[in-house]
Amino acid sequence: MIEEGNKMTEQESLKLINEMIGKAKRSYITTGAASIVWGILIVVCSLLTWYQVYTQHAFGFDVWLLVFLAVIPQIYFSIAEKKKKNFVSHDEHTMTYLWSTFAICIFILSFYNSKFETDSSHSTALFMLLYGIPTFITGGIFKFKPMIFGGIICWVLSVASMYTDIATDMLFMAACGLFAWFIPGIILWKKYKKQQLC
């Protein structure tokens, strides 16, 4: 317990500063739930699209509209996380602006595709390019390697998709969802659960 009246040496002061900064940093942990939901959705939508292309069997509706459903759990999880937290980190505003930028860009690109009826096989590369940006930056800011790798995988697959057909592109897209969000989300969830037990 830290109490007043105890004399501190210079070494003790520095140790205390490091200890407190470390404690504050370790408090940044998130549940990863939003990342898991988004990852599952991208994987499911990509595989459903792949199935439609592969079997030439159309479902009669745009499966990617399901992505908009992700907004509901995203809002729910972010409010639930905010209620639990008793501090605001420096990076929170950066993250809000970064992921909002991503959401706006995805929306504009989807709108552009539907307006000009762009060849889907070309736009998948652009979607994967966008997926990589916030993932890589988030991973870099929090020094979270699974997201850094996830971002890089999105970019590599974005380039690869320029040389493949739409069916393969959809498998690449599913891989992006898996490596950029689902797996990092599971790792965050496990970390969160472990911290809850401590």
Add this chain to the structure above:
Amino acid sequence: MFKELDPILHSQLRLAVISLLISVKEAEFTFLKEKTNSTAGNLSVQINKLKDAGYIEVTKQFSNNYPQTICKITPRGIDAFEEYVKALQSYMNPNGK
């Protein structure tokens, strides 16, 4: 010549509080209590001392009908913390190497 250590910061609990607040944008009283493992009474007294020195800002508000005390480090607090760390370093490394 050794720099003088700021007496406001050269105290265990106040230094712990300011170190936590420099790492976050703002924090509730409960966060500071949890991380410093201190008593509410003692923490409250030390927070008031930091506030009086102009090192932190304290906002009291209600959230879901519960009172909430939010603390935030001020630019003056940041300067004081940086000076304090520099002074500590001069003690640890008197030759400046």
